[in-house]
Amino acid sequence: MKRYILLTPGPTPLPPSVSQAMAQPILHHRTKEFGALFEYTLEQMKYVFRTQASTVLMCTTSGTGMMESAVANLLSPGDKALVHATGAFGDRFVKILRSYGLSPVVVSETWGHAADPEKLRRALKDNPGLKAVFFQHTDTSTGVLNALEPLARAVRELQPEALVVVDAVSGLAAERLETDAWGLDVVLTGSQKGLMGAPGLGFAAVGQRAWARVEEAKLPRFYFDWRSMRKSLDKKETPYTPAVTLVAGQAEALKLIRAEGIENVWARTSRLAGYTRAWAAKVGLQLFARDPAAILTALKLPEGVDGDALIKDILREEGISIAGGQLQLKGKIIRIAHMGFISQADLDAGFAALEKRLAPSGAVRSA
Numbered sequence: 001m002k003r004y005i006l007l008t009p010g011p012t013p014l015p016p017s018v019s020q021a022m023a024q025p026i027l028h029h030r031t032k033e034f035g036a037l038f039e040y041t042l043e044q045m046k047y048v049f050r051t052q053a054s055t056v057l058m059c060t061t062s063g064t065g066m067m068e069s070a071v072a073n074l075l076s077p078g079d080k081a082l083v084h085a086t087g088a089f090g091d092r093f094v095k096i097l098r099s100y101g102l103s104p105v106v107v108s109e110t111w112g113h114a115a116d117p118e119k120l121r122r123a124l125k126d127n128p129g130l131k132a133v134f135f136q137h138t139d140t141s142t143g144v145l146n147a148l149e150p151l152a153r154a155v156r157e158l159q160p161e162a163l164v165v166v167d168a169v170s171g172l173a174a175e176r177l178e179t180d181a182w183g184l185d186v187v188l189t190g191s192q193k194g195l196m197g198a199p200g201l202g203f204a205a206v207g208q209r210a211w212a213r214v215e216e217a218k219l220p221r222f223y224f225d226w227r228s229m230r231k232s233l234d235k236k237e238t239p240y241t242p243a244v245t246l247v248a249g250q251a252e253a254l255k256l257i258r259a260e261g262i263e264n265v266w267a268r269t270s271r272l273a274g275y276t277r278a279w280a281a282k283v284g285l286q287l288f289a290r291d292p293a294a295i296l297t298a299l300k301l302p303e304g305v306d307g308d309a310l311i312k313d314i315l316r317e318e319g320i321s322i323a324g325g326q327l328q329l330k331g332k333i334i335r336i337a338h339m340g341f342i343s344q345a346d347l348d349a350g351f352a353a354l355e356k357r358l359a360p361s362g363a364v365r366s367a
């Protein structure tokens with residue numbers, strides 16, 4: 001196969017040992033062997049989520065499936081909820097809530113800005129009786145990092161009944177996140193970004209306060225029912241056939257994360273972000289986000305550059321996959337990821353491909 005480098009913020013490339021683990025014979029899911037693999041995976045996920053107090057659940061679904069499962073398991077018809085949106089993924093929470101018949105309060109930030117705790121405080125005061133408040137740890141569409149600690153503190157202080165629900169699909173195992181220390185009731189994620197797994201597994205860390213709500217919540221749910229997932233944990237099983245291949249790969253990826261140490265994973269991501277930003281400064285490309293996360297660098301494209309065509313050319317001619325902008329940012333930015341198994345050499349290849357196409361017209365300087 002010709003060169004194929006993923007610089008996209010999910011899916012991210014797989015370490016070779018993860019690919020190898022997925023090439024093993026399929027285990028039956030109701031066996032001791034699979035039970036041990038599953039238990040190991042959940043234990044290591046607790047380490048990554050930085051929680052002792054929460055129960056970790058796993059489901060065969062993508063990140064959005066876990067977002068939907070949080071809505072279905074935590075809320076009842078007529079419940080009030082708030083979404084503090086910082087980009088396309090905040091908007092997705094709004095769409096999911098609406099599709100379940102709820103009318104969330106939406107606090108929106110200008111794209112590129114992080115969630116403002118003061119703005120949140122005002123909204124919490126103006127909207128009493130909230131059952132849950134939804135955040136992104138990092139919004140992948142804008143490359144923004146939200147300061148979850150003060151945001152969660154504001155919810156606890158002003159609306160102690162409201163659960164703090166965090167989408168950490170792109171932030172987990174890339175940026176510092178402390179489920180227990182920051183008082184996060186639910187943190188959810190997917191396998192294909194910082195976790196260095198193949199796409200297709202969802203995880204959620206569900207705390208005690210959230211479990212009480214899960215018991216009484218009335219929105220419809222079946223496949224996504226967290227109660228059946230928790231019940232099956234006693235037998236080290238999932239309610240339905242899990243993606244055993246993906247679990248084998250994820251267990252291996254978690255072994256690598258454990259060996260590196262989660263703090264070192266955060267430091268590595270941050271170092272690669274610094275490396276990309278130094279290159280961008282040299283060639284004269286500007287950061288899109290005012291409050292940038294380390295998971296990815298979103299760069300504004302100079303006037304007259306068609307971002308979509310640029311990315312397509314680079315993929316076709318060089319086998320390098322770079323992400324463009326979503327929704328209103330389509331064609332206007334590029335996003336270069338730093339999470340998971342992406343290396344400095346991968347980034348160098350991406351930078352060379354961009355310079356080769358942008359420098360001749362003077363859109364960028366040569367580094």
Ligand SMILES: *Cc1c(COP(=O)(O)O)cnc(C)c1O
Binds near residue numbers: 065
């Ligand atoms: C990738 C991502 C998701 C989920 O995407 P899926 O394609 O459903 O896995 C959700 N939230 C954020 C912040 C993401 O980056």
